[in-house]
Amino acid sequence: xxxxxxxxxxxxxxxxxxxxxxxxxxxxxxxxxxxxxxxxxxxxxxxxxxxxxxxxxxxxxxxxxxxxxxxxxxxxxxxxxxxxxxxxxxxxxxxxxxxxxxxxxxxxxxxxxxxxxxxxxxxxxxxxxxxxxxxxxxxxxxxxxxxxxxxxxxxxxxxxxxxxxxxxxxxxxxxxxxxxxxxxxxxxxxxxxxxxxxxxxxxxxxxxxxxxxxxxxxxxxxxxxxxxxxxxxxxxxxxxxxxxxxxxxxxxxxx
Amino acid sequence: xxxxxxxxxxxxxxxxxxxxxxxxxxxxxxxxxxxxxxxxxxxxxxxxxxxxxxxxxxxxxxxxxxxxxxxxxxxxxxxxxxxxxxxxxxxxxxxxxxxxxxxxxxxxxxxxxxxxxxxxxxxxxxxxxxxxxxxxxxxxxxxxxxxxxxxxxxxxxxxxxxxxxxxxxxxxxxxxxxxxxxxxxxxxxxxxxxxxxxxxxxxxxxxxxxxxxxxxxxxxxxxxxxxxxxxxxxxxxxxxxxxxxxxxxxxxxxxxxxxxxxxxxxxxxxxxxxxxxxxxxxxxxxxxxxxxxxxxxxxxxxxxxxxxxxxxxxxxxxxxxxxxxxxxxxxxxxxxxxxxxxxxxxxxxxxxxxxxxxxxxxxxxxxxxxxxxxxxxx
Numbered sequence: 201x202x203x204x205x206x207x208x209x210x211x212x213x214x215x216x217x218x219x220x221x222x223x224x225x226x227x228x229x230x231x232x233x234x235x236x237x238x239x240x241x242x243x244x245x246x247x248x249x250x251x252x253x254x255x256x257x258x259x260x261x262x263x264x265x266x267x268x269x270x271x272x273x274x275x276x277x278x279x280x281x282x283x284x285x286x287x288x289x290x291x292x293x294x295x296x297x298x299x300x301x302x303x304x305x306x307x308x309x310x311x312x313x314x315x316x317x318x319x320x321x322x323x324x325x326x327x328x329x330x331x332x333x334x335x336x337x338x339x340x341x342x343x344x345x346x347x348x349x350x351x352x353x354x355x356x357x358x359x360x361x362x363x364x365x366x367x368x369x370x371x372x373x374x375x376x377x378x379x380x381x382x383x384x385x386x387x388x389x390x391x392x393x394x395x396x397x398x399x400x401x402x403x404x405x406x407x408x409x410x411x412x413x414x415x416x417x418x419x420x421x422x423x424x425x426x427x428x429x430x431x432x433x434x435x436x437x438x439x440x441x442x443x444x445x446x447x448x449x450x451x452x453x454x455x
Numbered sequence: 456x457x458x459x460x461x462x463x464x465x466x467x468x469x470x471x472x473x474x475x476x477x478x479x480x481x482x483x484x485x486x487x488x489x490x491x492x493x494x495x496x497x498x499x500x501x502x503x504x505x506x507x508x509x510x511x512x513x514x515x516x517x518x519x520x521x522x523x524x525x526x527x528x529x530x531x532x533x534x535x536x537x538x539x540x541x542x543x544x545x546x547x548x549x550x551x552x553x554x555x556x557x558x559x560x561x562x563x564x565x566x567x568x569x570x571x572x573x574x575x576x577x578x579x580x581x582x583x584x585x586x587x588x589x590x591x592x593x594x595x596x597x598x599x600x601x602x603x604x605x606x607x608x609x610x611x612x613x614x615x616x617x618x619x620x621x622x623x624x625x626x627x628x629x630x631x632x633x634x635x636x637x638x639x640x641x642x643x644x645x646x647x648x649x650x651x652x653x654x655x656x657x658x659x660x661x662x663x664x665x666x667x668x669x670x671x672x673x674x675x676x677x678x679x680x681x682x683x684x685x686x687x688x689x690x691x692x693x694x695x696x697x698x699x700x701x702x703x704x705x706x707x708x709x710x711x712x713x714x715x716x717x718x719x720x721x722x723x724x725x726x727x728x729x730x731x732x733x734x735x736x737x738x739x740x741x742x743x744x745x746x747x748x749x750x751x752x753x754x755x756x757x758x759x760x761x762x763x764x765x766x767x768x769x770x771x772x773x774x775x776x777x778x779x780x781x782x783x784x785x786x787x788x789x790x791x792x793x794x795x796x797x798x799x800x801x802x803x804x805x806x807x808x809x810x811x812x813x814x815x816x817x818x819x820x821x822x823x824x825x826x827x828x829x830x831x832x833x
Contacts, residue, residue: 282482295798313484317521324520324555333559341797359481360515391547392516 208267209234209363209395210255215264217247217254224250226419227264237389237396239406241441242416248399249289251416252365255397256286269362282310284363285356289371291348293340299326299351300336306358325354330384346377350384357388364389366398370405378402382409403442415441459483460518462490464497471501473525476510479518487521495528504529508549509540519545519552586812593716593790594782600710600717615718623684624726630683631676631730632737638675639667639738643745656750660757661764663742668769672735674821677780680727681813685788688719689809692792693802701793711793720785727781728774735773768833776824780817787813 210232217225224247232238242248253259255266257273266273268283293302303322307313313321323333329350340348349369356364369385370378382402386409389396400406406413407427414424417437423430431442460477473494479487498504506526511518522538529536541549566574604611646659692715695701701711739761746752752760791809795802 296800307481311481311484314488317484317488317517320524320556321517321520324516324552327555328516328551333556339798341801357516360517391551393544 207233209269210397211265211267212251212255213265215251215254215266216262217250217259218262224419225254228416228420230414230421230424232395232397233412234395235389235393236411237385237398237409239410239413240397240399240416241401241406241413243437246416247419248416249367252367252397252399256284256365282359283361284365285359285361286365287349287352287356287367287369289367291340291352293343293348293352293355295340298337298339299331299343302340302351303354303358306355310359321358322354325357326351328357328388329354330380345372346374346381349373349381353384353388357392360392362393363395363397366396366400368400368402369398370400370402375404378404379408385409460486460490462494464494466497466501469502471497471504472507473498473504474507474510475522476512478513479511479522480513480515481517484517487518491521491525494525498525498529501529502534504534504536506536506538507540508538508542508545511542511545514545514548516548516552519548520555523549523552589790589794590786593712593786596712597717597720597786600712603713604717610713612714612718615714616722619718619722620726623680623687623722624729627680627683627726627730628733631679631734634679635667635672635675635734636737636741638671639663639741640745641741642666642671642738643742644749647745647750656752657760659750660742660746660752660760664739664761664765665769667735667738667742668765668773670773670821670825672738673731673773673776673780674817676731676734677727677777677784677817678814680723680730680781681784681788681817682810684723685784685813686806686810688785688788689792689795689806690802692716692789693795693805696793696795697797697802716785716789719789720782723781723785724778727784728777731774731777735770772824772828772833776821779824780820783816783820784813787816 208231210230212228212230215225215228215230216223228251230251240248240251250259254261255268255273271283293299294305297305300319300322303325304318307318307321323336326333326336331347331350331354335343335347335351340351343351353369366385370381373381382405385396385398388394398405398410410427412425413427413430414421415430415433415435415438416422417435422435423433423438430438433439433442458477460475460479460483463474463476465472465474471494475490477483504526506522508522526536526538538549643659643663646662647656650656650659650662692701695715701715704711704714743754743757746757747754788809791805791812795805
């Protein structure tokens with residue numbers, strides 16, 4: 201048991217989630233290893249975000265178990281808040297707070313520390329995600345899309361959580377910014393020893409930063425493994441996803 | 456694993472050996488701050504500081520920063536500090552932390568408070584002028600839109616107009632009727648109570664009739680509509696602005712004034728007189744009930760007194776004001792909605808501004824009308 205606890209950051213077993221009559225996730229099982237970057241792909245509306253939100257505790261589950269760092273996941277209390285950081289798709293920065301206050305928010309709510317140290321930590325986080333200290337006093341409405349994502353990442357990392365959830369981190373960014381963001385995630389993952397769970401459609405992110413990729417189709421994980429293995433997968437949806445016209449074109453370019 | 460973090464200080468002459476131990480993580484931040492403060496004086500005294508990291512069991516950004524800060528404190532005055540025994544899996548983090556907080560942005564000088572106050576005053580004066588300009592622009596745009604509709608009656612958004620009428624007219628009837636009913640009843644009760652002392656109870660009916668028909672009916676209803684529907688308009692248009700829906704409309708060659716604002720303002724202009732009428736009747740009814748149960752005045756006498764006391768003029772004075780008040784509420788609500796910027800906070804601020812401003816303008820307008828009607832003898 202101990203070995204298994206050490207090996208896996210998130211363990212999902214037989215998870216069933218649905219709304220009304222519709223079943224979105226159907227007896228889904230998924231393991232995320234400690235210290236890896238796992239990419240999750242799936243059709244739009246296929247339940248990727250639902251899976252992520254269920255693990256975080258935002259959506260109730262019908263049955264199944266979820267373990268995070270060896271503990272059964274139960275809702276989103278204060279203890280959970282320090283276990284993971286979440287980067288929402290639109291950033292979800294608090295619009296009435298400055299960038300600095302946004303990053304300090306989790307610190308202020310969860311820890312007792314001096315204002316001086318809090319300021320220094322906030323600036324440190326901002327610099328770690330590649331922003332300048334001058335940006336700290338801006339409001340979210342004044343930020344560009346890429347900067348918003350970086351601030352949201354800094355906020356997600358404020359408490360140094362062991363697990364980081366990313367919901368389409370590179371969507372809406374230009375290829376250069378997306379590439380920079382991928383590199384940033386990789387660097388931070390290495391320095392901070394993070395486990396990263398990433399929902400994405402970006403084939404470039406999948407190839408360059410993800411250690412493993414899981415494919416979600418029909419409410420189940422139909423294939424999981426390094427990108428190379430997934431490209432060999434025989435599952436029709438996975439084949440269609442990675443060998444469709446768009447993907448072929450990209451992969452051709454990459455070769 | 457779970458014991459408290461410690462910081463062992465071993466000064467030997469000019470050299471200070473610091474040995475942090477245990478988990479240096481955010482969860483223990485209180486201890487960490489105390490520890491780093493307690494060795495501060497020692498650090499300042501020593502010429503060489505070494506930080507032996509081999510005892511650290513866990514480290515995160517916060518812990519690393521506290522240690523880095525100690526070493527910077529030592530190096531700041533030309534002395535030396537070094538980290539030794541940094542475990543491999545912490546070295547990346549230590550390197551990262553070494554690069555942050557290196558330059559502080561120049562603090563922006565706080566402005567002179569007196570000047571700042573004067574500046575605010577100036578800004579709001581210019582802002583008031585801008586408000587008037589925006590109001591007039593919106594009025595003009597609406598006028599142009601109406602001309603366009605008169606030229607081509609088919610361009611009127613009938614569905615939208617009917618829907619808005621349903622929302623702000625039909626759905627508002629119960630609450631408007633209830634509140635004006637209560638107001639009418641309260642005025643009648645006060646009238647009977649105070650007029651009874653000098654035997655002028657029967658004049659209560661005059662007071663209720665004239666007050667409700669001329670002033671209170673339309674004023675109460677207009678204020679309620681400003682709070683209920685004006686705020687809804689501002690919030691709706693504001694969130695449309697935030698989601699770029701209004702820009703999308705413009706790029707499709709449609710004028711947002713035609714599509715969004717004209718039906719809303721027109722619905723208000725149509726609905727407010729009707730609501731005023733309903734509200735006035737409800738208030739008179741409330742007064743009548745109080746007359747029967749509190750003032751011992753039967754319905755027949757109440758109606759007869761009312762018949763004597765009020766004329767069509769009183770009714771006209773009240774109902775004539777309603778469309779103008781509706782126009783003011785509609786224009787303020789819509790133009791405030793269009794002024795919403797990107798953030799949720801701005802939406803809230805603009806909605807508040809809209810309600811406050813339209814209620815203020817409704818009361819000012821009512822005053823102007825009172826002067827006007829008095830001077831033409833109505």
